[in-house]
Amino acid sequence: MRFPVPAVCLTSLLCATAQAGVIQGRLFDATGEVIANATVQIKNAASGAAFKATTKADGGYASGDLPAGKYDITVAVGGLSAFSRKGIAVESAKAVPLDIHMEDTSQLSTLGEDRLAAAANASRHKPPSGAAPRMANGKPDLSGTWWSPSTVDPGKPDFLTNAVAVAKERADNNRKDSPQAHCMPSPIIRVGPVYAIAESPTLMMIVSDDDSPGFHQVFLDGRPIPKDPTPQWYGTNIGHWEGDTLVVDRVGFNDRSWLDQESHPHSGKLHVVERYTRPDLGHLETEITVDDPGVLARPYTTKRVSELAPSERVYEFICTENDRDESHIVGK
Secondary structure, three states, rough: OOOOOOOOOOOHHHHHHOOOOOEEEEEEEOOOOOOOOOOEEEEEEOOEEEEEEEOOOEEEEEEEEEEEEEEEEEEEOOOOOOOEEEEEEOOOOEEEEOOOOOOEEEOOOOOOOOOHHHHHHHHHOOOOOOOOOOOOOOOOOOOEEEHHHHHHHEOOOOHHHHHHHHHHHHHOOOOOOOHHHHHOOOOOOOOOOOOEEEEEEEEEEEEEOOOOEEEEEEEEOOOOOOEEEEEEOOOOEEEEEEEEEEEEEEEEEEEOOOEEEOOOOOOOEEEEEEEEEEEOOOOOEEEEEOOOOEEOOEEEEEEEEEEEEEOOOOOOOOOOOOOHHHHOOOOO
């Protein structure tokens, strides 16, 4: 007498693909080298459900089980521009191939600023533990030297067609017109690779390494946000406290600055709000909301975390001193 044999899935992946879809591929840097141990963030565009995949030694990754739908993919690797792809359609029982090629930042991956140097710096991170310090007035003291922040949530920026075209043109032209490449300030929402904060009850200074001039002031003395601020590279920065969170309004940027490391432009309507929280001694959380109806369909918010680097320091950076690069910067 014969008995029916139940169907058995030989591997969990085969079982998964019977009901769900998969996004899979390999991750490469700008030179074509594979990137191992990187996190691929996957978010369902409708439900917001988040999934993660870690690249293997050969750069390969697989999302695992994904319900049918559309997904947004983001990858952040130190020393490289963040990758973002929206609206990837996933069908049941199908695998979607997606090889990811990261691009250099506006620093053009020069020696000491490439992803390997960023990874080496990351291996030195050993933030101290303990309670967050406070100033005499009871407010959290954000002072310290910090590593460049890691993006934990890139948000969902929806740039208008004109802004996308400008960013693509700049990237295609090797970012030769990047202000930072010509000894002018870095993009507005960039900081690091090391930065320092010095805070008093009425004024906070933020000093960023590898930037010229590399510092801007945040006024904490209760002054109002100016209605017609003088345009500046770093804008006018006015802060106030909401509980233990420092909220900084940044307005009044000039028309020569770039918005981010992905080369997006901004308009005169740009308003950046930064929210700083120090949950403990070794970490600083920053939430940045970018609102600019001139280049964005809607505001978006990105979240970052920095680790305290008590053994590091921000060195002076005199970009024009012995500058031999500008004559060699060419486009395509």
